[in-house]
Amino acid sequence: MKRIAIALAVSLAVSGAALAQEKTIKIAGFGAKTGAVRSFGVNSEAALLAAADVINKQGGVRLADGSKAKIAVEFYDDRCTAEEGISIIRRIAGTEAIVAVGPTCSNVAEPLFGILQKKVDDKSDSGLQMPIFTDVAVKGGLAKISEWSFRNVPSEWTMYSSLFYWLKTRNPGAQTVYGGVEEDFAHSRASWYAVMKDRAEANGYKVLGNSKWLLNDSNFATQVREMKNANADIVAIAAHPFTTCGVLKEMQRQGVKPKVLIGLTSSSSMETLQGCAKQAEGIIIPTSFAPVTKEGKFAAETTAKFKGAADLHSMAAWENMFILKDVIESEKVSGNKDQLQADRRKIRDGLAKLKETKGLLGITKRTEDREADKPYLFVQATKGEWKVLHDPL
Amino acid sequence: MDFYYGLAQIVGVHTLLGLSAYIVLLTGQVSLAQAAFFGIGAYTAGMLTVLAGWHIVPALGAGAVVGATTACAVGFPALRVKGLMLVVATLAFGEGVRLFFFNFDYQVAKGGIKVGPLGGEGFRQIRYFPEHGWTTGEVMVFIWAFVLVAMAALWWFDRSRYGAVLRAVGEDELAAQSVGVNLTAVKVSAMTVGGAVAGLGGGIYAHYTTHIEHSNFNVLVATFALAYPIVGGLSNVFGTLAAVIFVQVFLIEGLRDLGDWRNLLFGALIILAMNLRPHGLFGRRRA
């Protein structure tokens, strides 16, 4: 009898422990896995899975009651469309996910943040109350749309400020800048007009003008001719890989060889090298990731095991996972299903409280309007690879 | 639950988009301009609630009126051509309107920040629904009230003498003309009604997404407007609704669990549907 009782007690204890073990924290990821931006979604998903795997192998995250929980990641494809992004965030809000990481496209992020509650505790605002921690969508100033939106994307303003400042000492002979901008893409436009152009002038450069083209243009003869006539020392191209490559190839044809060539931060990925490694040789791009630190190398290798490439975007997703782990632990998230909304609120408050976070390149500062001020490097395309050119920090 | 309410909202918006092409298709005209009317309604209604502070109902009404007026004005010259010529003419018009919004700036300062359309950057913060505390369920009911009215009206049109005339023109223009039907009047009126329905749908769409930009109204959207009634069949308005549910609920959300296969199946299943039901899911073979 006693034996049975003990056996029963043991089995109960075991199953109880098993139950406690089975608690999982769900984190949803979403991004584009359809269309021309598919590589972004694939890489973000891989980075999230890889980071969660590392955390889980170390035992998981500690919850409020002291138990450990595993992290489960579910990734959704939003096809880079606003409607589907909204649909997905509502779907995610209906699951047990306590936070969502994404999206890829700025044109999804913008409407998405719009349907969130604008100010916390504003009872008159029926917007969705779900924390979103963006890894990729980089168009400036989006997180201020809602107090539930956070981003861990590089500040182009800081990076290009520093780049032009550094170029001043490295190439003192260069005096003039000419720009190229993908006019119908919100992010590229903002990057040229509000960031590169402005920062070049602030650092004492003379901006001679800029050429414009559209996202899916294929003939750049006129634009490059304008560029050639301007004959600037520095050419800065604010465009995504496909048109960047088209322009670079046309520059080769027309023999335009500026002293310094600068690219858009998003183009510092494999895409550009896949499209035109030869013509991109020498282009300098500021980026918030390169596998230079021990942590960075480890993150890149682990993500590769999940069939994803490490670049500034996917590694932001990796960082987000670890930041969220810290927030879950410091904010004492319960992980109980009946306290889901309270847990989400804790994540939001925790993210809002952060003054700085650990990143793969070093410490990232968090700003008042829920954006990041990330450490960065300057990389240069060299023989079909991105090589670190300079570490300004 | 909110997810399903949200999905129902999308279905509602796309049903309006599809119905706007449906009524034009009845007259045998293939128009790729519906996305343009949709966009015009979206920008009109959005600007009225955000910049002028209007209530949503008159704003949506204004969107429909502006959509209808534009459609009527375009109908006169465009409907002189037929077949592929019309497809390309309306496509060109649609692209023209999209490019107009791409170049359209009209911002005013409101509460410290600038609001309104800003060219390629789009038009953000169209937050009438959340700002007035409407829940997702309430918004769904609101949207479906409009959808049901539009469907009922079109159903009634279809059944009336007007519908018979529309179909007669669609079947055989020459025969219709020879019995005294004024072709231009019929085609332009169908286009106008289509423009009103698209404008209404666009106004709702703007408030659904809270952010609109020129690329929301591109050729692909115009193609889908056309796809719904064709895939659904031209027998009655329910074909269009069925096709919207097929695409938005089944192909997009329902197949989500298939992961990467979903994107590939999207196109493949449309091809399959047309092979199996060339006259549409609910279509009858026309004589």
Place this chain on the structure above:
Amino acid sequence: MLDLLQVVSDGLLFGATYALIGIGFTLVFGVMHKLNLSYAAASLGGAYCGLLVLKVAAGAPAGLVFLGALVAGGVIGWLVYLTCFHFIPLSNPLATLMSTVGMLLLIDEIIVHVTAGMPQNYPAMFEDVMLHVGGFTLRGDLLLVFLLSVLCMAGLLALLYRTKLGLATRAVSQQAVAAQLCGIRVARVNALTFIVTGLLGGVAGAMIGAAVGALSPLLSAPLTVKGLIVTVIGGLGSIPGAIIAGLLVGGFENVFQLYRGVTERDFYVMLLLFAFLIFRPGGLFAPKTGRD
């Protein structure tokens, strides 16, 4: 003035790629009176398949890549016929319109899945491509594309007017039922039309890849739109019309860009199309037979 001349010649030359796509649209329309919206995407698909040659034999000459694209284009053309036209009654133009839209989306997505959407480097025809005449420059590779499209036109016209297949094709295009009664296998002629336009499309895709220097799924939408505009301006079913219209659109596009900027460029291209629809609704070379 030199500026304007340069801009026009740049545009005319690039228009050769539009012309190649336009020929394909116009041929299918001429024979079957149907719109094949997947044509531009299928052409790109063929060009992508050409890249497989480089996978198998790294460093293969560009000519082999183009040959691969040609063959793949023909196969894809036949597949498009089979899946989007063969089983759908000819009396129903709306159904084939939609099936080809489905095909357009499918081909795009297959490309995206294989390449993760990343742009792919495409071999140029030859290394040094610029011809200099004083301050004036011309792209040699585009001159070749232009010659090629003229050659394609000559070949197609010879095929249509000098061979039995051509006779059958023209018979089907004029009166399918009568042709059938005379013992012509209509389905076979239609399939062959698709294979021929597919071969052409493969070449067109490869030439576009070579001209741009890279392929991306982003190209399929603008090429579809431009191809349709070229078809209409050239006159439905007219092969020489498509070529001239292609060059015309390319040239005007660049002039609009020079004077009105890139954001308004396409707007004026659409206005150009409207001008044609109003003043010359049949296009440059309206077919004489009155059948719509």
